Amino acid sequence: MRTPVPDYLAEVADACAPSTGGELASYIPELTRVDPRYFGLAMATVDGSIYSVGDAEVEFTMQSISKAFVYGLALRDRGMRAVLEKVDVEPSGDPFDGLSFEASTGRPRNPMINAGAITAHTLVGKEGIDADERFDLIHRLLCDLAGRELRVDDEVWQSEVRTSDRNLAIAHMLRSKGVITDPAEEVISAYARQCAVLVTARDLAVMAATLANGGVQPVTGKRVFSGAQVRQLLSVMLTCGMYDSAGDWVSAVGIPAKSGVGGGILGALPSQLGIATFSPRLDAHGNSVRGIQTFERLTADMRLHLMEVAPPARSVVHAVRVVGEGEDAVRVFELSGLLGFTAAERVLQWLSADPPPERIVVVDLTEVHHIEDVARRMLLEGMRRMRLDGHVVHVVDSGDVLPDPDPGDGVMLGPPPMAI
Incomplete structure (x- = not known):
C-alpha cells in the first residue's frame, strides 16, 4: 500500500496554490529576482519519515528563520541565564526591524526581532571569538539540523550588507548600551551571512522535526539541542516567531513557528512533526501569504493546534x-x-x-x-x-x-x- 500522506499534502497545496496575494521582499534587491510562483510544502515526523510536494526541493535563503536556531545555539553555548541577561522573551508587537528595547537596560524585547537576533548572534561561541569563527559555528549547527551540508548565497549576503543601514543603526545602539561589544560592521556582515544560508522546504521540515523530537535530528539521530533548550526555543517561537501577527498566528494555527522574508515558514509540533512551506510572496508583516494559508488548512484538517483538547485517556x-x-x-x-x-x-x-x-x-x-x-x-x-x-x-x-x-x-x- 502507498501511504496517502503525499496525496493529502498535494491536495492542500493545490487548494492554496491559486492565491496570488502579497509581494516579494523589496528591501533586499536579490530577493526581488525570485520566481513568485514557487510553492513547496514538506512534512517530517519525529521518526524520520519525510513527505514533500511542489517546489520543496528549491533552495532559498533562510533569512529570519535562522534567528530561531541561532537563539537555540546561544542558549547551548552560554546558558539560559546569560542569554536572558542580554535578550528578553516578551512579544514586542512591533515589526521585525522595529526598535524594541527596554528603556532602562537597552535589552531587546525578544530574539525573533532583528535587535534581539543580532544580540543572540553575538552570544554564539566563547567570548572573544571573531566573526568568521562565530559564523562557522552557526553554519555547522544549521548543517547538523538539516542533515546535509548547506551553502551560502554570496550574492544575497552582499546584497543584504549593502542595504543594512537600519541593522547597522540597531547594532550601534546595542553597542552604545553595552549589550554587544563587537564592532557593529563585523556583526552585521556575519549576521547577514547567517541569513543568506540556503535551504529547501524539505530541509526546514527536518529542522523543525528536530525541535519536535526534543532536539534530536530524526534522520541522523544526532542530538543538537537539549530538551530544556528546545522548550525555551519553542516557547519564544510560539509567542514571537511571527512578529506583529503572532497573536493571529497563535489563535488560528497554534503551532510554534518562524518565518523569513525569503518566503519560508517552519512550524514544530512537539512530539509529532515538523512542517515547512516555501512561497515568496509576503504580506505586510513579512510572512508568506500562501504559507499562512497552508498552515491554517493543515492545523484545521489535522487538529494540530497546541490548545486542541483531546479526550482524556480513560483507557489507561x-x-x-x-x-x-x-x-x-x-x-x-x-x-x-x-x-x-x-x-x-x-x-x-x-x-x-x-x-x-x-x-x-x-x-x-x-x-x-x-x-x-x-x-x-x-x-x-x-x-x-x-x-x-x-x-x-x-x-x-x-x-x-x-x-x-x-x-x-x-x-x-x-x-x-x-x-x-
Whole structure:
C-alpha cells in the first residue's frame, strides 16, 4: 500500500496554490529576482519519515528563520541565564526591524526581532571569538539540523550588507548600551551571512522535526539541542516567531513557528512533526501569504493546534485479571498508552477506591510506550504504599519504559511469581 500522506499534502497545496496575494521582499534587491510562483510544502515526523510536494526541493535563503536556531545555539553555548541577561522573551508587537528595547537596560524585547537576533548572534561561541569563527559555528549547527551540508548565497549576503543601514543603526545602539561589544560592521556582515544560508522546504521540515523530537535530528539521530533548550526555543517561537501577527498566528494555527522574508515558514509540533512551506510572496508583516494559508488548512484538517483538547485517556487501565486461586492468586493490572500526570492519577485513584484483595499484585507495562517522569514517580509511590498495606508488588517492564526506578520499600522488580 502507498501511504496517502503525499496525496493529502498535494491536495492542500493545490487548494492554496491559486492565491496570488502579497509581494516579494523589496528591501533586499536579490530577493526581488525570485520566481513568485514557487510553492513547496514538506512534512517530517519525529521518526524520520519525510513527505514533500511542489517546489520543496528549491533552495532559498533562510533569512529570519535562522534567528530561531541561532537563539537555540546561544542558549547551548552560554546558558539560559546569560542569554536572558542580554535578550528578553516578551512579544514586542512591533515589526521585525522595529526598535524594541527596554528603556532602562537597552535589552531587546525578544530574539525573533532583528535587535534581539543580532544580540543572540553575538552570544554564539566563547567570548572573544571573531566573526568568521562565530559564523562557522552557526553554519555547522544549521548543517547538523538539516542533515546535509548547506551553502551560502554570496550574492544575497552582499546584497543584504549593502542595504543594512537600519541593522547597522540597531547594532550601534546595542553597542552604545553595552549589550554587544563587537564592532557593529563585523556583526552585521556575519549576521547577514547567517541569513543568506540556503535551504529547501524539505530541509526546514527536518529542522523543525528536530525541535519536535526534543532536539534530536530524526534522520541522523544526532542530538543538537537539549530538551530544556528546545522548550525555551519553542516557547519564544510560539509567542514571537511571527512578529506583529503572532497573536493571529497563535489563535488560528497554534503551532510554534518562524518565518523569513525569503518566503519560508517552519512550524514544530512537539512530539509529532515538523512542517515547512516555501512561497515568496509576503504580506505586510513579512510572512508568506500562501504559507499562512497552508498552515491554517493543515492545523484545521489535522487538529494540530497546541490548545486542541483531546479526550482524556480513560483507557489507561487496559485490562485487569486474576491468575491463580486462593493465597496464590495474583491480581494483574495491564496499563497501556502514554502515561502522564492525569493517567497516573486515574490509576492511583482507582486503586485507592477499589484496592485489590489479592496479596500479590503485578503492574504490567508491556503496552505502555512512554511514562512521563511525574507519572513514573506517582506510580512508584503508589506501589510503595501498596507494599506498606501488605501487598507484594511486581512490575513487568519488557520495554524498559520505567527506567532506573528508585522504589525504596515499594516494589520488587523482576519477573512475576508465575507465568502470566
